Amino acid sequence: MIAKKVNSILARNTNNAPQSIGPYSQTVAFSHYNNLSAQLPIDPKSGKLIAGGIKEQAEQCFKNVKAIVESIDHVMNDVVRITVFVKNIKDSMFVDEVYKTFFPAYLPTRTIVAVAALPLNALVQIEVLVSNGEGTISNAPQAGNLIKLINNTTNAPTCALSSQTVSFSHYNNLSAQLPIDPKTGRLVTGSVNEQTGQCLKNIKAILESIDVPFDDIVKINIFLKNLADIDAVNEVYATFFPDSAIARAMAYFPARTVIEVSALPMDALVQIEAVVSHGDGTPPQAVKDRHGIVIKANNTKNVPSCPLSSQTVAFSHYNHISAQLPFDPKTGEMIVGGIKEQAEQCLKNIKAILESINHAMEDVVKVNLFLKNISDIEAVDEIYGTFFPSGIPARRTVEVSSLLKNALIQIDVVVSNAEGTPPHV
Structure with a gap:
């Protein structure tokens, strides 16, 4: 009998990036994605936070990310999603200046939030998800050179520093959506109810632009300025899920995480991030392997x-x-x-x-x-x-x-x- 070829977990570390400050690996690959640990502005030689302010710290975070990515024979353009955690939301403009130097042309999807504190009292921490076209079946590349599919629609808010959605293999990764009216480019007026509705409308518009149903969402992350608003958010949330007759019959809801943040861009009350299934896969996967x-x-x-x-x-x-x-x-x-x-x-x-x-x-x-x-x-x-x-x-x-x-x-x-x-x- 021929043994079945299966994906295996592949954890890796490099001395060119800071060693983990806890019991975890720098990157763990499985199938068509590499999951990187969030990177702090640590000098890999000294193992300590670098000297300097937010720009220096952001640059070190990105350097550490790049070192890990290159250590597994990948490049920064293989990044599909970036999450930026800052101590002060006003620092995001300085992070953006550094960000542009690492992604001058291709733009991954992105989420930015301010949190109460970061390890080692850092000002910024950066996490990325990286494509892994070779897969992790030992000695058996799975689908060759899979391509990323990048999409933006005018029916949802656009950003000069991120794509609305980047698909790779069997997942669509969406940029976190703020309650921005795509026609005006401004936050919608109203309370957290109206803002939640707009975030979900924006997600739906992005998915419709790539012919993906709303119920293909597998995971939702809700970032709230005030956790006490969760009941109001849930009231609106329940009007969007389930979306289709089939999903309602099965009472399907995505997995979910709710997080209180210190601040959000544009002083929004809520921001919502979605991870979406992509049954069609991305070329050149064969149809028989995709549908x-x-x-x-x-x-x-x-x-x-x-x-x-x-x-x-x-x-x-x-x-x-x-x-x-x-x-x-x-x-x-x-x-x-x-x-x-x-x-x-x-x-x-x-x-x-x-x-x-x-x-x-x-x-x-x-x-x-x-x-x-x-x-x-x-x-x-x-x-x-x-x-x-x-x-x-x-x-x-x-x-x-x-x-x-x-x-x-x-x-x-x-x-x-x-x-x-x-x-x-």
Whole structure:
């Protein structure tokens, strides 16, 4: 019998970029994407933050990203999505100046938010997602030189420094959408309700411009200026999802993460980011390998559920897990204890979700940590290391001003899916 060729997780590190300041890898590739850990402005030679202000720090972040990308035989034009975390939203204009020097022509999709704090008290942290055309089937390139498909439509707000959507292989990665009226280029008037509606309208317009249904969204990230606005956001959100008759019949909702930020561009109250399935794939994948891939959503009673999100949504070779809070699945309430107990409960919930779909923690390729207090990271890592002893997943860590139910920590993950989703294998 001929052994079936399957994707494998490929974690890599280079001495040309800063060594991880925790139990994680610089980059973890799986199938057609490389997931990079968020990069801080650390000098790889000294292991310390560089001297200087926001421009110097932003440049060092990008240099570190570039060093990692080049160490895996890729180039900066292979970046499909960038997330910029700044301590002060006003610093984004200085980050933009540096950004242009690394992306003078091609523009990835992009998200910019200000957060309460970053590791090592940095002013900026930059994270990227990189295409991986060769795939990760050992000694068997999967589809040759896959191409990126970049699209912009005048029916949604445009930005001189980012593309609205960049497709690669079986995913569309959208720039985070602000509540901007595409006709005026200004924020819509009104409360968070109107702003949420406009963000979702903009996402829908982008998807319609590339002939992708709204219900092909697999993951939503909602960035809120005030977490107390979540009920108002949910009221509007529920009018957009599910969108189609089929999705309504299945009660389908994407996986979701809600994050309070310190500030958003243009002083917006809300910003929404979407990750979207792309069943057609990108050329030159053969038609027989591209069409008919299905979205598989799953929920288990072993973990607290949310009526507006699926616990996990798989598409092709990735599973996207909704952010997990430290809730006891039996009571649905916050567990008793401090940061260690809460971190453990979040990871237990993630593990329960993965086991419900016949996966394991070893399949995680990326972890996103949201902490109420960044100084808790050492305590979190004590627990974290027991769930990820090999230190393989890539990682992002930020401090947020507030979490739902006054939690101290929230965790979401991206998981490999070697078996793919039918009929893709």
